[in-house]
Amino acid sequence: MDIFLLEAIINGILLGGVLALLALGLNLIFGVIDVVWICYAELVMCGMYMIFWLHGFFGWPILIASFAAILGVAGLGVLLHLLVISPILGSAPINQLLATGGMLFFLQSLATLLFGTDFRNIGLRLPIIEFGDIFISYSRLLAFGAALIGAVALYLFLSRTYLGIAMRAIAQDREVMGLMGVDQRRIYLITSAVGGALAGLAACLLVLQYDVHPFIGLSFGPITFMICVLGGLGNMIGGFVAAFVMSQIIAIGGYYFSIEISYVLAFVFFIVLMFIRPQGLLAR
């Protein structure tokens, strides 16, 4: 096989890890609270700026800065839920979608106002691993590994802890869980915090590979929604599989054509698949 094609496939798998992490967070929010955070990628952008300032400007060690960013974005998730989502929990789903879409606008403009439109880099370059003739960047490998660990940790949290089980139960039946003595408000807040923390983790991994600027959310926000819908909104395993399918289309499409064409292919694939399997890839 062509060595460059192999490299593209491997990079696709590594990209898939980060996309899967993003899709997991969004699916968790949707599954439990039944809202789509259109501004999810913008929360990641906020996290990337946090790391940039804490590490690149104030000189905090990268690990502590990353940890602070995860906590910070988790806090943003809670704020988003309290200020925007909870007042309109009862209104039409499309209004909730649009309210978070307004937040997308707000966060982008706020970042432009505070930081300008410069591309900023944390100035940390990780080595490149040479594997035969294949070059793999260490930061991508790290991102892939961390995304997998994050996914496993989330799985264990959801299946082993009382809170996680309560979250899954609420996703299945909202009314009955209230009768069972589960405080819905509290579960929603915790879910928002966990969803935010996953966005924060994604920010830590992405900031190693990409420069941060106010509009970076637009470059992976749409693809994350497509992945979630493709896997079946709220279906975490489906989202996980879909992330790798989409990242392969992007990687191989980018190898044969150009990066824009590869995204066009991915979106067209998504539209066509929505018609063939409207309930998602893994629907029965």
Next chain:
Amino acid sequence: MMHEANRRIAPLILAAFGLAVVPFVTSDYVLHIAIQILLWGFVYTAWSLMGKFGLVSLGHGAFLGIGAYVSPLLWNYAGLTPWLGIPIGVLMAVLLALIIGYPCFRLRVIGHYFALVTLALSQVALLTIVAARDITGGSLGMTPRAVGHSWYALQFPEKPYFYAIALVVWVFGIGVWHFVDLGTGRAALDAIAEDEGAAAAIGINVMREKLRVTVASAALTAFGGALLSQYFMYVNPDTLSGIGVSLQIVFAAIAGGMYSAFGPTAGGLFTIALPEILRISMGTNFVGAANTIYGALLVIFIIFMPRGIIGLVERRLAAAPARI
């Protein structure tokens, strides 16, 4: 009945007269803002044709982009007059609306799913325009070949000409809105928005009604896009297609109020005049300040005034006699 109709029409005639004299009494700057409000108001009205029946499309950036690009491309590379280029662009947008709409409605893709499928569509349009950078200029945008004042090329450097065109087109848009609102299809569409299964059960052709309103909405949006590109004499993928524009259209229509004829235009007034006022009052020192306030206002609008500015005004007016 006739008297009632007269009472409704009289203020409209007055308003039309008022709008018609604007170019004689104001500066080019005010006219520039007014043209944008009318053209965007037309596009927002086109969106609300679908939106008010629960078909929340985030794909109108695609229709707008097709309308905006096809005519300048044909003009630049084939010398084809916009009088033919614009209808071709509109036809292509209609075709795309059918290609996406038919399976969506057949397979009952609704709600979140419809919004996200159409979102993918607008992203496809944006990326296709960027990818075809050899002919479209990519992210840098492109300029239709300028020939000065010309009816053949539909280019008018003088603003009053374009103001007149924008005004006529906008009135046409309001007319279509009323036509859909008063027509027999309205009750059917309301029923579909309420409960699709029940509507089908009482014999409403869900598919046909939805496709009709989708085609009308896509065609008008593409037409609006074509006029925007003729007016600005510059097209750019980020300002005329993609997710950003799609969201802008939806927000403006909702902020203004998509359940009234003048709501989307009020949204246009709000979304174009407000950033302009904020920009003038704050200067350019604070890049993004205007947009930040704008974004915050949007969120507040959606949370507290889901029926928009005009919706709120109408409710006040309706509530007033009851209080006496």
